[in-house]
Amino acid sequence: MKKLILTTLSIVIALFATGPAYAADSTSASASATLISAISISKTLDMNFGKVVPNASATKTVILATNSGRSGTATLGNGLGVAASFAVSGDPNATYTVTLPASAASIDTTPTSGAPMDVDTWVSNPADTAGAGLLDGSGAQTLLVGATLHVGAAQPTGSYTGSFNVSVAYN
C-alpha cells in the first residue's frame, strides 16, 4: 500500500515539473522604413520689381505677386516684374513645406545710396503652410515667390539689389 502511494506521488511531481517550461508566448511584428531621395531647391529666376518711380514726399509700395503681376501704391515704370522662381526636386509625390524669410531683406545700390529699401511680406506658390508643396510624379515642382517693396520718399534712383533665402523640407 505504501509503495502505491510513492509511485503516485512521483508521477505528480513529474507533471508539475514540466509545466513551467511553457509559460511563454511569442508573436511577430512588421518593421518598415521608406527611403527617399533628398529634397533640393535651386533658383531659376531672380526676383525683380521692375522699374519704379519714387514719390517726392511719400513712402510707396510695390507688391509683386507670385504670378509676377505688380500692384501697390507706387508709380510703376515700364517693364515687367518677375517673381522669384525655384526648382524643387525630391521624392515623387511627396509633400513638403516651404519656409520664407522671417524678416525683411534689405536691398541697396552699389555703392550704397544711403537709403536701402526693405522687401518683406513674402508670399509663395505653393504657400508656406505646412505640407502645401507637392512634388509631381517625377519629383519636381516650381516654387514662385513674391514680396512687397517699400520705396522711401525721394528714394535715390539706381539699381538696388539684395538677396533672401528660401528653404524646403519634407513634412
Next chain:
Amino acid sequence: MPASRPASLVAAVALLFAASARANAQTPIVGPAVTALSFGLVVAGNLPGSVRVTASGLRSTSGATHAAGNRFGVSAASFTVASSPDNTESSVWSVMLPVSATLSSGKNEMTIDGFEYSWGPAGGLGGKSSRLLTVGATLHVGARQPSAQYAGSFALTVVHN
C-alpha cells in the same frame, strides 16, 4: 517505522514542486502587434548612418542619414501582454528580442538591431490584466542606400521568470 520515513520525505518534495508550479502557471498572452515598428521617411546620405526609434516612439538620426518628415508616420512596435491568471507585474516577465533583423526591398537590404523595449502601466490598455509593451530599434542605412520602401519583421517572446 523505517518504511514511513521516505514516504513523508517524498510528500514534502511533492508539495514544494506543486507550490512552485502554481507560481509559474501565469502564462503570458502576447497579442498581435497593435502598431508596427516604423522608421518613417528617411533620406540616405553619401556615407552610412542610422535611425533610432526608441521604445517610446521618438526618432533620432546619426551619421549621414536624415529623417525626412512624418508622411508615413514614425512608431514603435506595440503589443498588449496579458497574463492568466492576473499578474501584470512587469518585473516577472522577460522580453526576448532578436539581436538583429533585416528590412528588404527586392535585393536591397538594411539591418535593424539594438532592440529596446518598455512596459506601459498596468491596465493601460483594456482591463487590469494587460500591459502595453513597446519596442524600438535602430536602423542602419548604407551609403547612398537606394530609395524604396523596405519591409521586414521580427519575433518577440515574453517569458515568465
